[in-house]
Amino acid sequence: MDMNTEESIDAAVGLAIHTDALNLWYGDFQALYDVNLDIKKGRVTSLIGPSGCGKSTFLRSINRINERLGYVRIEGAIDVFGNNIYAPEVELVQVRKQVGMVFQRPNPLPASIRENILFGHKLHNRERKYSRDDEDEIVEESLRQVLLWDKVKDNLRRKATGLSLEEQQKLCIARLLPVKPSVLLMDEPCSALDPKGTAAVEELIWELRGKYSILIVTHNMAQARRASEECIFMLMGKVIEHTNTADMFVTPQHQETADYIEGRYG
Numbered sequence: 432m433d434m435n436t437e438e439s440i441d442a443a444v445g446l447a448i449h450t451d452a453l454n455l456w457y458g459d460f461q462a463l464y465d466v467n468l469d470i471k472k473g474r475v476t477s478l479i480g481p482s483g484c485g486k487s488t489f490l491r492s493i494n495r496i497n498e499r500l501g502y503v504r505i506e507g508a509i510d511v512f513g514n515n516i517y518a519p520e521v522e523l524v525q526v527r528k529q530v531g532m533v534f535q536r537p538n539p540l541p542a543s544i545r546e547n548i549l550f551g552h553k554l555h556n557r558e559r560k561y562s563r564d565d566e567d568e569i570v571e572e573s574l575r576q577v578l579l580w581d582k583v584k585d586n587l588r589r590k591a592t593g594l595s596l597e598e599q600q601k602l603c604i605a606r607l608l609p610v611k612p613s614v615l616l617m618d619e620p621c622s623a624l625d626p627k628g629t630a631a632v633e634e635l636i637w638e639l640r641g642k643y644s645i646l647i648v649t650h651n652m653a654q655a656r657r658a659s660e661e662c663i664f665m666l667m668g669k670v671i672e673h674t675n676t677a678d679m680f681v682t683p684q685h686q687e688t689a690d691y692i693e694g695r696y697g
Contacts, residue, residue, distance in 0.1 A: 446512075447472040447614055447644030448493060453507035455488060455497065462488045464668045466507070470661075475636060475645045477659035477676065479652065481691065485668040486648045490616050493646070494530040495523060512613055528555055531607035535619040537599035539591035539606075544583050547591045547602055548573050552609035569609045576642075577605040577635055597628030601635060615639070617647040621654065633658040652692060656680055664688045 448470040455463040463485050470476050478486045488497065495516060497503045508515045516526045540547050548570045552561075561569075570587065574580040579601050583589070591602055600620060607615065617636070621629040636645060636658050649655050655662055655676065662676040664687070672679060672688045683689045 445472055446470065446510075447474075448646070449508075449510040451508045451510075453489075453492065453509060454505070455485075455492060456504045457500070458502045462668050463492070466668075466670055468663065468670060468673060470644065470646060472512075472644050473641045474661055475640045475647065475659045476661040476663060477655040478646060478648045478663045478665065479650070479655050479691070480665035480671075482650070484665045486665055487618055488668075489665070490618055490646065490648050491532075493614070493616055494532050495526055496532070524555070528610050529612055530614045530616060531604075531610075531612040533600070533603055533607070533615065533617045533620050536623045537596055537603050539594070539599050539602050541590065541592055543588045544574075544591050544594070544602065545570055545587040547606050548609065551606055555610050573605040573608045576608055576639070577601040578631075578638065579605060595628070596624055597631050600624065600628070600632055604635065604639075613644060615643045615645045617645065619648055619650065621649070621651070629654070652680075664691060666691070 446469050448468065450466050450468045453463055453466040454461065466485075466489060478490065480486050491497045492505065493509060493511070493516070497505070505517065509517060511526070511529060514521060516530075540550060542550075549566055552566075552569060571580060571584070574583060579598060582598065583594075591599065594602060600623075604615070620636075621632050624632060633654060636647065639645060640660070647659065649658075659676045662674065662679045663670060664672045664679065664683075664685075666687055672683060672685050674684070679688065680692060683692060
């Protein structure tokens, strides 16, 4: 199934991700309980909650990373732009093309900056030959989007692992962009960065909103307030509250949400 068709986009008007009665088990342990969510297209949505509440499990379900573990069982549906990504006819490569993932620690390839940017592009376009000029344009556009071009344009053959952690994380985001994903998942993308690097990545997230639908897991309440437009609070595998970020932090509708935000547990 082609997950990039106009029909798919039209089928989920205004929504990037929709989950319906999503349940997930690791063996006998249930990690997610009846998760029903509508995540809007083009928005930055943060996912908060105490450790072990299911945030990362939920995030990794959206690009089917969890299924690498043979003891994981999933029930329910996750629609990405109108397509159930767990439907039998949906190919994993199409899911990974449309849904990009950024991890806690930067994981650039031990290759040049240029090779890092072109890695996914070449992987997903093996049957088509691109000219050097075409590739140069792809590299520049991707690096410009993550605000790195001016810093690295004269050193594209430099090893990516020689960049600062902040620059490496931006590069990892840039590496996703040539395959034109619709959704970017970020699992604690600033946890390995210092305050300056954190501010730079948050600025980037804000710059990318609208172009991509971004779902970010964070333990940092200040970051959730600064860098997201909507916020989801999870507790013990369940969604407790989902609303505008400002409303959640000023007037939470559930006592559990208020307790977490005010630091009473978690």
